[in-house]
Amino acid sequence: MTTTTHARTASRTIVQKASLAVGAVFLLVGILGFVPGITTNYESLQFAGHHSEAMLLGLFQVSALHNIVHLLFGAAGLLLARSATGAKSFLLYGGIVYLVLFVYGLVVPEDSAGDFVPLNSLDNILHLVLGLGMVALAVLLTRGASAKARA
Numbered sequence: 679m680t681t682t683t684h685a686r687t688a689s690r691t692i693v694q695k696a697s698l699a700v701g702a703v704f705l706l707v708g709i710l711g712f713v714p715g716i717t718t719n720y721e722s723l724q725f726a727g728h729h730s731e732a733m734l735l736g737l738f739q740v741s742a743l744h745n746i747v748h749l750l751f752g753a754a755g756l757l758l759a760r761s762a763t764g765a766k767s768f769l770l771y772g773g774i775v776y777l778v779l780f781v782y783g784l785v786v787p788e789d790s791a792g793d794f795v796p797l798n799s800l801d802n803i804l805h806l807v808l809g810l811g812m813v814a815l816a817v818l819l820t821r822g823a824s825a826k827a828r829a
Contacts, residue, residue, distance in 0.1 A: 690759075693819040697765035700772075700812065701755020708748030711740045728789055728796040739798040747795075766816050773812030780805040 690698075711734050714720035723732035723742060730741040751772065758764035779795075783802035786792040797805075 691762045691765070691819075693762055693769065693816070694759045694765040696815045696819055697755050697759035697768050700769065700815070701752045701757075701759060703752070704748050704755060705752030707734070708745050708750075708752055710734060711745030711748060712742075726794050726796075727791075728794070730796055737800050738804065739796045739801060741796055744795055762820070766820050769812045769816035769819075773809045773814075773816060776805045776809035776812060778809075780809055 710716045711732075712723075716735065717723065717740060718733045718736045719731045722730060723740070724730040726741050726743040728739075730739065730744075732740050734740045755768050755772070758768040779797075780802055783797040783805060786797075788796070788798060795801075
């Protein structure tokens, strides 16, 4: 059993390992968003909308929907990490989603009905960093893979 697990881990590409790591972090964040104390103002956690005053780590505005999206995103990262192509797709397209979310956060006022996620200024910065980081991982960790496949 240990040999099989070790062989499976050793055969994963670096992009698959990155997808696993990013997916695990998203799962953790999604779970922590439902933990009182780690999420301050937990009693004000709403399903969706900008009226939720719950703050993950006291910094990032969250709602139940926001937490569920993190959980689903994390599960996708873990599932897509089963193949190098899936892992690259998760990181690349997930990163693009976060860059779009960053722009959305800039355009939609924080106190409007359109701010259904909800987002605050720190969320916007985090989404920019996540988006750029995930796209960079997808590109940099698979840069030589197509050349190796052709050889």
